[in-house]
Every structure is written in C-alpha cells, then in structure tokens.
Amino acid sequence: MPAAVAVAASGGRDSTALLHATARAARDLGLEVHALHVHHGLVASADIWLAQLRAQCARWARAGLPIHFHATRLEGAPARGESVEAWARRERYAALAGMAKAAGCDVVLLAQHRRDQAETLLLQALRGGGAEALAAMPRRAERDGLVWARPWLERPREDIEAYLRRHRLRWVDDESNDDEAFARNRLRRQVWPALLAAFPDAEQQLAASARRAAEAATALQSLAEAGLAALADDGVLDVAGWSQLPRPQQAPVLRRWLQTVIAQPVPESLVRRLADELPTVGHARWPAPGGELRLHDARLSYAVPQAAATLAPEPLALDLSSPGVVELPAWGGALEVQAVGEGGVSPSWLRAAELRPRRGGESFQVAPRATPRALKKQYQARRVAAWDRAGPLVFSGEQLVFVPGLGIDARCRAAAGEAQLALAWRPA
Incomplete structure (x- = not known):
C-alpha cells in the first residue's frame, strides 16, 4: 500500500x-x-x-x-x-x-x-x-x-x-x-x-457500452499483437504476409504496426487508405505524421525524410583505411568502416578515397565474373529502393569502390586471407 x-x-x-x-x-x-x-x-x-x-x-x-x-x-x-x-x-x-x-x-x-x-x-x-x-x-x-x-x-x-x-x-x-x-x-x-x-x-447504458468496448478493444489489440509478431521485423512490415491475413484482421494489424513506428497519433484515414492501396501497388510512398511510409519489395517502412539539398555536396577526400564512423552532415548521414573476414576491400583502396555525388555514367560490378553495368540497371536488378540509393559514392582514383545500396565493387574485393574492410552508409 x-x-x-x-x-x-x-x-x-x-x-x-x-x-x-x-x-x-x-x-x-x-x-x-x-x-x-x-x-x-x-x-x-x-x-x-x-x-x-x-x-x-x-x-x-x-x-x-x-x-x-x-x-x-x-x-x-x-x-x-x-x-x-x-x-x-x-x-x-x-x-x-x-x-x-x-x-x-x-x-x-x-x-x-x-x-x-x-x-x-x-x-x-x-x-x-x-x-x-x-x-x-x-x-x-x-x-x-x-x-x-x-x-x-x-x-x-x-x-x-x-x-x-x-x-x-x-x-x-x-x-x-x-x-x-x-x-x-x-x-x-x-x-x-x-x-x-x-x-x-x-447514462447507465452508455457507460455499459464503454465497458464492453474496452473489452473488445483489449481483445482486438491482443489479436493484432499476435498477428504482428510474425509480420514485423525491425520496424518493417511484411506486406505479402499481411495480405494473407483474413480481411477483418488486416486493418487492426496495420493500425497496431503504425502505432509502433509512428510516435504520433495515427489518422484513421491513413489506416483505411493503406488497407485499400497496399494490395494493389508494388512501390509507393504515403505521407504520414512526422515522415512518410515507403513500400518497396513488399516491405513497408516508416522514415523521416531528410531535407533535400539544393546542391550536391562537393567531392571530399578522406582516409577510410581504419575502422570507425565518419560523420558526413553535408550528405545527411555517416559512413561506417568495419573490419571483416571476407567480402571487403583492401585498406589500400581506401587510404586516398574520395566521396563523390552520383553524376551519371558510373558502372558497378556485382560479382568477380559479372559484367560491369550502369548503376541504374544494377539498382533495378537488385531491387534497391530509390530512397536507399542516397549517400556518397566512394572512389579510389577513378575506380568506383563502394555504392550505398549495392556494396563493394567486385573489382576491388580483397583476396582471401587479406586484411579487408567493409563500408556501410548510415542515413541520419
């Protein structure tokens, strides 16, 4: 007490x-x-x-x-x-x-x-x-x-x-x-x-209705939580799995997911719009409180968009040959450099690295025996969403080393047993 x-x-x-x-x-x-x-x-x-x-x-x-x-x-x-x-x-x-x-x-x-x-x-x-x-x-x-x-x-x-x-x-x-x-x-x-x-x-009857509505709301929330547990991972909703739910369960599960990712009240109009449109589109964006919802590859996520830059940042020379995180405010994020056992790039490629905006004409090779292809085609082939393509391209001289959303160019990958580093772009 x-x-x-x-x-x-x-x-x-x-x-x-x-x-x-x-x-x-x-x-x-x-x-x-x-x-x-x-x-x-x-x-x-x-x-x-x-x-x-x-x-x-x-x-x-x-x-x-x-x-x-x-x-x-x-x-x-x-x-x-x-x-x-x-x-x-x-x-x-x-x-x-x-x-x-x-x-x-x-x-x-x-x-x-x-x-x-x-x-x-x-x-x-x-x-x-x-x-x-x-x-x-x-x-x-x-x-x-x-x-x-x-x-x-x-x-x-x-x-x-x-x-x-x-x-x-x-x-x-x-x-x-x-x-x-x-x-x-x-x-x-x-x-x-x-x-x-x-x-x-x-008065009595309306108060009784409120009690019954509270019981129903608790049951609906439990049902939605159970459905959501199998469909959401790290703030991303599996829309393909959600579409297989019985129709009466879809809106409650969707509403509950929105409540977990948006730290503001969720308009019912947004829930209804998504319930109607998600099964009919492949890639889309919807405005949402404080940010936007993004559908790509049957996965729905929420993001707070960064303010669009009026001009692309200028090229920037950096030494990225040691593990760490390099904050890049002008680009709206940070580059993370991490030591790995395979699939990385030799530190020698990164001692005199240069960060450049995408200009057009760049090519990327995804595997050692693959043919280098234009970035646009590589993005499309690997189904990289447009919002995951932001961030700087990392060059060593005129060789493209790293591309956000695609990874390390195969022409730069280190040999087995060699010290190597991986790069990752982390938007703010």
Whole structure:
C-alpha cells in the first residue's frame, strides 16, 4: 500500500468531493494525501480558484485531515492548429505527473464519474472512433510511471452531489463550462437534457457500452499483437504476409504496426487508405505524421525524410583505411568502416578515397565474373529502393569502390586471407 496518494484537484465539485473523501479515508489508514492543482491560465478567475483551493486545503489540514497542497501554472500556448482542449489536456497530465512524482506519489486519483464516461463515449462516437476510442476512459491505467485511477467512474453524479451536501463542502464553478465553443459543453447543454428526456437510462447504458468496448478493444489489440509478431521485423512490415491475413484482421494489424513506428497519433484515414492501396501497388510512398511510409519489395517502412539539398555536396577526400564512423552532415548521414573476414576491400583502396555525388555514367560490378553495368540497371536488378540509393559514392582514383545500396565493387574485393574492410552508409 502506498504511503501517499495524489488527487487531481481543480476546485470544482467533483474533485472537491473526491479530495475530501480521500483525505477522510487516508486519515484512518495513516496515509498522506497530496492535492495537485493545475493553473491553466485560460480564464480570469483561475487565480481565485487557486487561492480558494489552497485556503480550503489549509482549513482541512488544521482540522486534522492529512492534506498537502501543490500547484503548477502552465506555460506556453496551443500550437498553431491545435485545439485549446487538446493542449490543456496534454499539458495538464504532464504537470500532474511531475507534481505527483515530486511528492513521492505513484498513484493519482481522478474525479470523473459515470456521466463523464457516457459523454466521452458519445463524443468519440461522433468523431468516428473505433473500439479503443469508444472504450472512453479506463478505470485504471499505468502511464508515465504512475497509476492513474478513477474510483468514481461507475458512480452517478447524484451521489457526488449528495456527498457535497452532506459534508457542506464548497467548490468553484468554472465559467468556461458555459462556453459552447467546446464540444463537450455543447453536448452537455444542448444534447444531454433531450437525450435523458427520451431515454432516462441513457447514462447507465452508455457507460455499459464503454465497458464492453474496452473489452473488445483489449481483445482486438491482443489479436493484432499476435498477428504482428510474425509480420514485423525491425520496424518493417511484411506486406505479402499481411495480405494473407483474413480481411477483418488486416486493418487492426496495420493500425497496431503504425502505432509502433509512428510516435504520433495515427489518422484513421491513413489506416483505411493503406488497407485499400497496399494490395494493389508494388512501390509507393504515403505521407504520414512526422515522415512518410515507403513500400518497396513488399516491405513497408516508416522514415523521416531528410531535407533535400539544393546542391550536391562537393567531392571530399578522406582516409577510410581504419575502422570507425565518419560523420558526413553535408550528405545527411555517416559512413561506417568495419573490419571483416571476407567480402571487403583492401585498406589500400581506401587510404586516398574520395566521396563523390552520383553524376551519371558510373558502372558497378556485382560479382568477380559479372559484367560491369550502369548503376541504374544494377539498382533495378537488385531491387534497391530509390530512397536507399542516397549517400556518397566512394572512389579510389577513378575506380568506383563502394555504392550505398549495392556494396563493394567486385573489382576491388580483397583476396582471401587479406586484411579487408567493409563500408556501410548510415542515413541520419
């Protein structure tokens, strides 16, 4: 059992009731309670809420409740195109996590109740959410090294209001709750009264639907994880194997793979587009959050493209005859030199190496008895994707020694038993 527990406290009716109830229970259990308040700086009265909540916690502490008060004011503002709601939610949770850890708490209690859950499900449904979104808010979740718990998620709001009356508690009202520019406020003020009038048990039934959606989302995720385990390797998806999955499993597996490689929310429109187009194309690119998706040779990968250079880098003379990594910012990557037992090039070829951009007319020999062919034809024959052809060509005099995506030219390979080096191009 933790020695301390944190409660997210806005000063509104729900969090006031939860904070008071938690402190009363903690007193009997010998626990400390830390009230965590986030000042969003979005409304003029936020300073008043902060002062009132601090004073209230001080009164309760003097009355023998084990409460400690903490507050953080958010800095910054939403990014261009980002909603105030999304920004405030993200920053609020980050601030709560920071205060909880500083206070030595590993559990944070949140005051959402059954009507909040029902509203969240409706909002997610109106946004076209799937099972994971319709699951709404979890009763318990582990994130940022903390346990986030909603002990009242299945309790009606009427129970909370009865608690407030019984203990004669005071709270602050957020005037932004009247602003119908926010979707949740429109739902509460315009839709919810009519919904309850037509369906009196709507709250209970919607909350029950959220529970079932959570169960379905968990099952779908387990199924997707099992399918993905056999199809993904080092961040690359085997599209040929994915295409053999039963059709209903393809989108969940694809969605899960995208979530693992893209560190941003994945638009459902991208999942649907890929599900439709992947079986019909051989080589393609798709824009994705923070980068792009690349399909080549039935393998799908995600990459963050480097900014295109306006001019090709100038030729560069280097000594590459010793193992190591040579950073090449102008080329957008690094050359790695490694000692190998076979298939490499003699160090003598690399003592006076020169890095050059591709100009056209270069030829490459893939095997000792093969005919040298133009780079373009070698790339096509070996099915090297266009994005894997970037990087410098390594010459020794006028002899091409190394080509990114193709390797060491056979005319330069070292004899068996001779000291030799391998080269590899590593894009940034």
